[in-house]
Amino acid sequence: QKEVEQDPGPLSVPEGAIVSLNCTYSNSAFQYFMWYRQYSRKGPELLMYTYSSGNKEDGRFTAQVDKSSKYISLFIRDSQPSDSATYLCAIPPSGGYQKVTFGTGTKLQVIP
Amino acid sequence: EAGVTQFPSHSVIEKGQTVTLRCDPISGHDNLYWYRRVMGKEIKFLLHFVKESKQDESGMPNNRFLAERTGGTYSTLKVQPAELEDSGVYFCASSSGTIYGYTFGSGTRLTVV
Numbered sequence: 001q002k003e004v005e006q007d008p009g010p011l012s013v014p015e016g017a018i019v020s021l022n023c024t025y026s027n028s029a030f031q032y033f034m035w036y037r038q039y040s041r042k043g044p045e046l047l048m049y050t051y052s053s054g055n056k057e058d059g060r061f062t063a064q065v066d067k068s069s070k071y072i073s074l075f076i077r078d079s080q081p082s083d084s085a086t087y088l089c090a091i092p093p094s095g096g097y098q099k100v101t102f103g104t105g106t107k108l109q110v111i112p
Numbered sequence: 113e114a115g116v117t118q119f120p121s122h123s124v125i126e127k128g129q130t131v132t133l134r135c136d137p138i139s140g141h142d143n144l145y146w147y148r149r150v151m152g153k154e155i156k157f158l159l160h161f162v163k164e165s166k167q168d169e170s171g172m173p174n175n176r177f178l179a180e181r182t183g184g185t186y187s188t189l190k191v192q193p194a195e196l197e198d199s200g201v202y203f204c205a206s207s208s209g210t211i212y213g214y215t216f217g218s219g220t221r222l223t224v225v
Contacts, residue, residue, distance in 0.1 A: 043116070043203050043216030044155070088155070098143065099168060100214070102155040
């Protein structure tokens with residue numbers, strides 16, 4: 001079983017839609033959770049990070065962690081064409097925090 | 113500040129040849145990481161330098177891969193001899209000390225034919 005599972009999509013939505021991106025993970029010891037955004041031909045850039053369970057909001061983006069079900073989500077409100085990118089969930093494994101385990105990424109396209 | 117710079121951006125080589133990828137981290141960042149994404153798979157960790165020392169090289173696939181970091185500044189990743197399965201995008205990242213400070217380069221797209 002992979003440590004982090006993510007639906008690769010692609011996901012196509014109209015501009016203004018609410019987008020929900022999701023990952024599951026296997027190790028209940030994981031404490032930190034991150035979302036990266038990757039534009040085509042670019043490296044990933046850190047979008048948000050959360051610690052333990054709960055929600056974290058930053059502008060149109062909300063990261064949510066449900067440790068009881070080992071489920072993490074990223075919500076994008078009022079999606080814009082500029083949000084079109086690949087979104088990767090990422091988790092530093094327990095016992096180490098310097099390397100990160102990535103999901104496969106979900107490719108999102110927001111259509112004007 | 114300048115970001116993480118990787119070159120070449122794209123390399124096409126024949127099986128059996130040698131290729132060297134270079135990464136220039138953000139100035140002052142002691143931590144430097146190499147990651148790789150092969151087609152259809154997730155981005156995977158290769159190794160981590162702290163200054164010039166290898167902190168964790170558990171992700172290096174085999175001894176055909178050699179990473180160095182000269183004087184704790186730039187890093188090179190050499191693949192010798194290259195095999196078809198080495199094709200993918202190689203990313204370098206640097207940080208000042210915590211995972212939240214990770215900054216990735218744009219990657220080197222390696223194609224082995």
